[in-house]
Amino acid sequence: MSESTLKGKGTSKGLNVHVRRTIAYVVLILLSFLCLIWFYILFINSTRSNSGLKSGFTIVPGAYLVQNFTNMLHGTVPVLNGMLNSVIVAGLSAGLCVYFSCMTAYAIHAYNFKGKKAIFTFILMIMMIPTQVTALGFITFMGKLKLMDSFIPLIIPSIAAPVVFFYMKQYMDSNLPLSLLEAARIDGCGEFRTFNSIVLPLMKPAIAVEAIFTFVSSWNNYFTPALILSTDKKKTLPILIAQLRSADWLKFDMGVVYVTIAFSIFPVIVVYLFLSKYIVGGVTAGGVKE
Numbered sequence: 001m002s003e004s005t006l007k008g009k010g011t012s013k014g015l016n017v018h019v020r021r022t023i024a025y026v027v028l029i030l031l032s033f034l035c036l037i038w039f040y041i042l043f044i045n046s047t048r049s050n051s052g053l054k055s056g057f058t059i060v061p062g063a064y065l066v067q068n069f070t071n072m073l074h075g076t077v078p079v080l081n082g083m084l085n086s087v088i089v090a091g092l093s094a095g096l097c098v099y100f101s102c103m104t105a106y107a108i109h110a111y112n113f114k115g116k117k118a119i120f121t122f123i124l125m126i127m128m129i130p131t132q133v134t135a136l137g138f139i140t141f142m143g144k145l146k147l148m149d150s151f152i153p154l155i156i157p158s159i160a161a162p163v164v165f166f167y168m169k170q171y172m173d174s175n176l177p178l179s180l181l182e183a184a185r186i187d188g189c190g191e192f193r194t195f196n197s198i199v200l201p202l203m204k205p206a207i208a209v210e211a212i213f214t215f216v217s218s219w220n221n222y223f224t225p226a227l228i229l230s231t232d233k234k235k236t237l238p239i240l241i242a243q244l245r246s247a248d249w250l251k252f253d254m255g256v257v258y259v260t261i262a263f264s265i266f267p268v269i270v271v272y273l274f275l276s277k278y279i280v281g282g283v284t285a286g287g288v289k290e
Contacts, residue, residue: 046258053254068259075244079260081233082240086219087267089151089236093158094215098168098207100159105168106199110181120169127162131223139227149230158218164210171206172199208275216268237264 045053048062072079108120142153176199184194200207222238229235235243241264244257 042258042262046255046262048255048258050253050255053258064255065259068253068255069263071253071256072259072263075256077240077243077260078232079237079240079263082235082237083263083267085151085234086236086238086264089154089225090215090218092151092155093218094211096155097158097161097164097214098210101161101164101210102168102200102203102207103195104165105172106195108169109172109176110178123162123165126160127166135223135227138224142228148228149234150228151234153228154218154221154225158214161214164214167210168203168206171203175206176202212271212275215271219268 041057044057044059044061046068047065048058049064049067052058052062052064104123108116138153138157139148142148147153180198181194184198189197220238221236222242225236226239226242229239232240237260241257241260244260245252
């Protein structure tokens with residue numbers, strides 16, 4: 001094969017690489033634009049008045065951001081209480097869920113006992129049951145326990161999360177060797193100390209990823225809190241936003257609604273900014289089994 005032919009093939013491969021890279025960048029830019037444009041629209045709408053929003057969309061920000069924010073804080077809906085309630089419910093739900101799901105996955109991963117496969121299969125089967133199917137029985141049970149209009153029914157049941165358990169189990173299969181646990185036991189380390197001092201630090205990427213997903217899921221949850229909570233001071237932000245949208249037309253202010261929505265997603269963005277570095281590494285490691 002001549003030298004000119006080899007050079008031609010090398011040039012062709014180089015061009016193909018550049019073309020594929022260019023296409024990848026174009027697709028990524030397009031996807032990023034589609035993801036971020038909605039945040040920009042939300043910001044623009046939160047700076048406009050109710051009458052301005054009725055006149056149509058504009059790409060230029062308005063001058064009513066401070067007024068809308070002031071109206072939100074001094075309105076009839078306790079938005080700050082709703083923010084605090086959402087932080088309490090979402091924070092505790094995420095913390096308890098990832099800890100006990102990790103503990104359950106550790107029990108399935110580290111121990112051999114009768115019925116292990118059956119229990120694992122049963123937990124996965126629960127993933128197929130929608131929340132709406134069990135809602136009536138759940139509400140009746142909470143009423144008999146006199147736990148209605150409290151945060152307990154929103155926090156404690158979140159401990160049992162089959163999806164989080166399954167992800168933790170897959171992550172342990174690829175990143176937690178049983179020989180390490182055996183070495184800890186030989187050194188006289190107790191089971192709880194092994195779990196808290198050895199397993200949890202190794203599971204940090206998985207815990208961070210699932211903490212983000214669980215926090216966001218609980219933060220955006222509207223269905224269950226709407227059934228449980230009845231007092232305005234105990235309601236979470238999704239319920240209060242729905243109340244703003246369903247207000248009487250004389251009191252309805254779309255600018256305040258948009259500001260409240262922007263205000264409600266701010267903690268979620270903060271959580272992502274602090275923990276996003278774990279997402280790629282955690283998801284990749286959890287999906288690969290050696």
